[in-house]
Amino acid sequence: MSDKPMKFKVKGSIRDLLRFKNLVKKRAKIIDAAPASFKEEPYINTLAARLHPELQHLVVREVIEETGTCKTFRLVPDGAGSRELAFFQAGQYLSVKLDVNGYRITRPYSISSSPSDALKGFYDLTIKRLEGGFATGFIWNTWKTGSAVTASGPLGQMYHAPLRDGRSIVALAGGSGVTPFRSMAREICYGRLDATLRLIYGCADDQEILFHDEFRELAKKYPDRFSFVMVMSCEETSVEGCEKGFITRSVIQKHSNPAVDSYFTCGPDVMYDFTGLELAALGVPVKRIRREAYGEIKKPLRFKDFPQSAVGRAFSINVRLKQGSVVVSASGDESVLVALERAKLAPPSACRSGECQYCRTLLVKGDVWVGPECDGRRAADRQTGYIHPCASFPVSDLEIVLPENGEVRKN
Amino acid sequence: MGERWDREFDAVVVGAGNGGMAGATQLALSGKKVLMLEQHNILGGFSTSFVRGRFEFEASLHELCDVGTREDPGGAGVLFRDLGVDVEWAYVPEAYRLIVPEKNIDVVMPFGIAEYIDAFERYVPGSRPVVTKFIALAKEIGEALAYLAAMKGNPDKKVLLKKYPNFIKTATYSVDEVCHALKMPQAVKDILYAYWCYVGIPMSRQNFTLFAVMLYKYLLRGAAIPRYRSTGMAEAFERRFRALGGTVQLNTRVDKIIVENGRVVGVRTAGGELIKTRHVLCCAAPPKVFNGMIHPATEVPARALKSVNARSIASSGFVVWLGLDASPDELGIRDYSYFIYRDTDTERLYRDFSSLGRPSVQATVCLNRAVPDCSPAGTTILSMTILYKPEAWKNVEPQDYYRLKNEIAGYLVEDFEKATGCSIRDHIEEIDISAPPTYARYTGAWQGVIYGYEVDSWDSFLPRLMAMKDEQYIGGLRFSSGWGIRTIGYSSALQCGQTEALLTLVDMNNEGVTA
Structure with a gap:
């Protein structure tokens, strides 16, 4: 190609040049001719806000006693801050925002009612009271009919994805970990989720079993869509036709087809460790195993790679605020998030499992240990030093930048 | 007056998309005291990534134009060099593979x-x-x-x-x-x-x-992508900006730009903080800004609204991300960038952006073909993109939304398999799907639009550039994104941000305002 421009015209040399000369004038004319009014509501943003509200303002309509340690709280919109409930995918959770005597904390709870129930106007959260539980104790004492509850929109990744999971789901549930599967069972039986569900439900005693009557009823009414088997680890049980012991590979093999089924797991962390090994031994590939978020690691010491040097030690965290900084005490066996909450700093959080990214925080100095199943950091975040405080434990003194909590309003 | 403000900055960047990050870095490099406010918990806007299982998916970038090499940089490469932003790049192997089954076209263009x-x-x-x-x-x-x-x-x-x-x-x-x-x-x-x-x-x-x-x-x-997804680029900006003394504040939405007598005097955050500044670089879309963010609303000139209403809003995106449990070789996925079109009539293909039937277009990328170790050995990352005009999703109700996304994703997977002969369906280990509301959710994008205004000849970058002075409607307020003077695209938004920052410096000099 030579340096000299080639001879070319689009519609005539003069005409082309004139058009260029008039380009800005033409543009001004088009703009001046347009209306100066507001054209259209941004309906996509409205849809996004309906699907994914930052916060939902709810009221307890009913408290249902399920077992000695579990209650279901039926939540409805308060009619002011929220006029409807966000639709969701069976298996998702809400992050509940609690103010426990000035300590602002969050807890993730799976929605135990179905998406169709949300359209009818309610969510059920079925919550087990933990012994000495800071949050559940507070919920037990304060959530009564008429109480106000603030929660996130629906979150979480453990839902049926038809392209990935196929139609045959097997749920491995332990104790109160059965809650997301009641949501799925209902949705499948209601005919709004095109799949079948086989529930393998492990409990430690007869009194712990949740939704037993409903599961029996659904299994009877919709045998082609839903079935379940109880796996009781206690010595004595009155549950008929149950398996004894734990959810072992032989139980899994007997009650499902490891060659094709997709396995969804929800329960305590020891159960994840156990069923994970059993499924691997049965040759189930990673792609057919889903897990609800791990939950906050309560005893990091049980992990082999947890640094011994940090065991039982106290650390300090220098927390940079928007203006100035504060020093917070922390210990090697609790997460950075808990240390911040204990200091009443109210950082954002949701899943408390290293998955949702809500608590993403810049670590300026120091080292943390991150739970192996909870490391949801991006490659670049590792380079820059971003951590998820909910899944990070201090192994030295730290300096961090406190993330703003967009949910906490001044007024 | 001094009582009213919580803090003061020479310039505030509203939204840390590509243009915001480039503009903020330019201003900080020039010694200005800059605050970058971002509503999400990460910088980057659409330039981001997310983790699902053992995969980290690129959110939006297919290929960045005009990077070049360190020795021979293109326009974008010069921008990164001049701003001192150090990004590790990977290079895209071929221009594109185009498959149009109906016309028997299947070509790989270098x-x-x-x-x-x-x-x-x-x-x-x-x-x-x-x-x-x-x-x-x-x-x-x-x-x-x-x-x-x-x-x-x-x-x-x-x-x-x-x-x-x-x-x-x-x-x-x-x-x-x-x-x-x-x-x-x-x-x-x-x-x-x-x-x-x-x-x-x-x-x-x-x-x-x-x-x-x-x-x-x-x-x-050729084309490049950041080695560690767009987040690698965004965080390179962040590290540089912080090192230059810039202030980053995440999880903070700006809800008002405060204007007095036709010029910016500050911004207000959703948390109620009042920040004094005379200069705003804005990644939020002009339709959003002029339809509710300017305070008081009486400060919005009629022509600003005309200017919004005269244009056509471009498309939003729909992406299916797949983490596959087999390698690209095992799957037979040879190329990086696939354009799979039902037809070559762009009028017809474009019309289909406005309806929710089977998509006629897909731009699919196999990330491993540019960054081989972007996912664990024996796995593949594939992302399939189509465009939608917002109106296609206008009547979608929440209870139909997830089913609809899965249905469209199914079409895309099927069409890819048919066009390429690769079997991917049985290898899906992770899947995620974004639709127009997803973009609105994470970035606040007006109508979920990722492309800004449509680029007709009267509204392409030359006329935007030539009319720039007449179309700055509020003193101190400049738009630094795909909605701005450079029009759509990754490198355009970056360059727009830098240009608007340089113009802001000129404004500052003319005013004699210093830190």
């Missing part, structure tokens, strides 16, 4: 001008002269724009006319109009137009200047 013309001649014998002519025009336009940039927008008109006459002559026309004048046969257009969907409007309307320079730069310098 980067490199000579290589591209040769490949064209192989696929369409006799195409060499017209493709060569097209690229000569594109080259002239690329050089004219470089000259304009070097002259800081004040070119010698005689030089422009003498050296770059075709730049002037083609500037007001669409791609179709110019290709008609070139007497380009349909078989050539079928392959040459492949990148049309990166601009997203039909070639009967798509401005020639923009398309030609894009194609030319891709062929000249």
Whole structure:
């Protein structure tokens, strides 16, 4: 190609040049001719806000006693801050925002009612009271009919994805970990989720079993869509036709087809460790195993790679605020998030499992240990030093930048 | 007055998308006290990534134009160099593979001008002269724009006319109009137009200047992507900006830009904080800003609203991300970038952006073909993108939303398998799907739009640039994103941010305002 421009015209040399000369004038004319009014509501943003509200303002309509340690709280919109409930995918959770005597904390709870129930106007959260539980104790004492509850929109990744999971789901549930599967069972039986569900439900005693009557009823009414088997680890049980012991590979093999089924797991962390090994031994590939978020690691010491040097030690965290900084005490066996909450700093959080990214925080100095199943950091975040405080434990003194909590309003 | 404000900055960047990050870094580099506010918990806007299981998916970028190498940087490469932002790049192996099953087209087009013309001649014998002519025009336009940039927008008109006459002559026309004048046969257009969907409007309307320079730069310098996804780029900006003394504040939405007597005096966050500043670089869309963010609303000039209403809002995206449990070789996925079109009639393809049937277009990327270790050994990352006009999703109710997303994703997977002969369906380990509301959710994007305004010839970057002074409606407020003067695209948004920051510095100098 030579340096000299080639001879070319689009519609005539003069005409082309004139058009260029008039380009800005033409543009001004088009703009001046347009209306100066507001054209259209941004309906996509409205849809996004309906699907994914930052916060939902709810009221307890009913408290249902399920077992000695579990209650279901039926939540409805308060009619002011929220006029409807966000639709969701069976298996998702809400992050509940609690103010426990000035300590602002969050807890993730799976929605135990179905998406169709949300359209009818309610969510059920079925919550087990933990012994000495800071949050559940507070919920037990304060959530009564008429109480106000603030929660996130629906979150979480453990839902049926038809392209990935196929139609045959097997749920491995332990104790109160059965809650997301009641949501799925209902949705499948209601005919709004095109799949079948086989529930393998492990409990430690007869009194712990949740939704037993409903599961029996659904299994009877919709045998082609839903079935379940109880796996009781206690010595004595009155549950008929149950398996004894734990959810072992032989139980899994007997009650499902490891060659094709997709396995969804929800329960305590020891159960994840156990069923994970059993499924691997049965040759189930990673792609057919889903897990609800791990939950906050309560005893990091049980992990082999947890640094011994940090065991039982106290650390300090220098927390940079928007203006100035504060020093917070922390210990090697609790997460950075808990240390911040204990200091009443109210950082954002949701899943408390290293998955949702809500608590993403810049670590300026120091080292943390991150739970192996909870490391949801991006490659670049590792380079820059971003951590998820909910899944990070201090192994030295730290300096961090406190993330703003967009949910906490001044007024 | 002093009582009213919580903090004060020389400039506040509202939204840390590409333009915001580039602009903020430029201002900080020039010694200004800058606050970058971002509503999400990470910088980058659409330039981001997310983790699902053992995969980290790239949120939006297919290929960044005009990076070049360290030794021979293109425009974008120069921007990163000048701002001191150190990004680790990976290079895209080929320009594109285009598959149009209905027309029996399946071609792999290489980067490199000579290589591209040769490949064209192989696929369409006799195409060499017209493709060569097209690229000569594109080259002239690329050089004219470089000259304009070097002259800081004040070119010698005689030089422009003498050296770059075709730049002037083609500037007001669409791609179709110019290709008609070139007497380009349909078989050539079928392959040459492949990148049309990166601009997203039909070639009967798509401005020639923009398309030609894009194609030319891709062929000249190839394409790059950040080694650690767009987050790698965003965090390179963040590290540099912080090192220059800039202040980053995440999880903070700006809900008002406060204006007095036609000029910015500050911003207010959703948390109620009042920040004093006379200069705002804004990544939020003008329709959003002029329809509710300016406070008081009476400070919005009528012409600003006319300016919004005169334009057409471009497309939003729909992406299916797949983490596959087999390697690209095992799956038979040979190429990085696939354009799979039902037809080559861009009018028809564009019309389908407005309805929710089976998509007619997909731009699919296999990330491992540019970054082989982007996922664990024996796995593959594939992402499939289509565009939607917002109106296609207007009547979607929440209870139908997830089913609809899965249905469209199913079509895309099926169409990819049919077009390429690769089986992927049985290898899906992770899947996620975004739709227009997803973009609105994470970035607040107006109508979920990822592309800004449509780029008709009257609203392409030359007219936007030439009318810039008349269209700055509020003193101190500049738009630094795809909605701005450079129009759509990753590198355009970056360059827009830098340009608007430089213009802000001029404003500051003229006002004699210092920190």
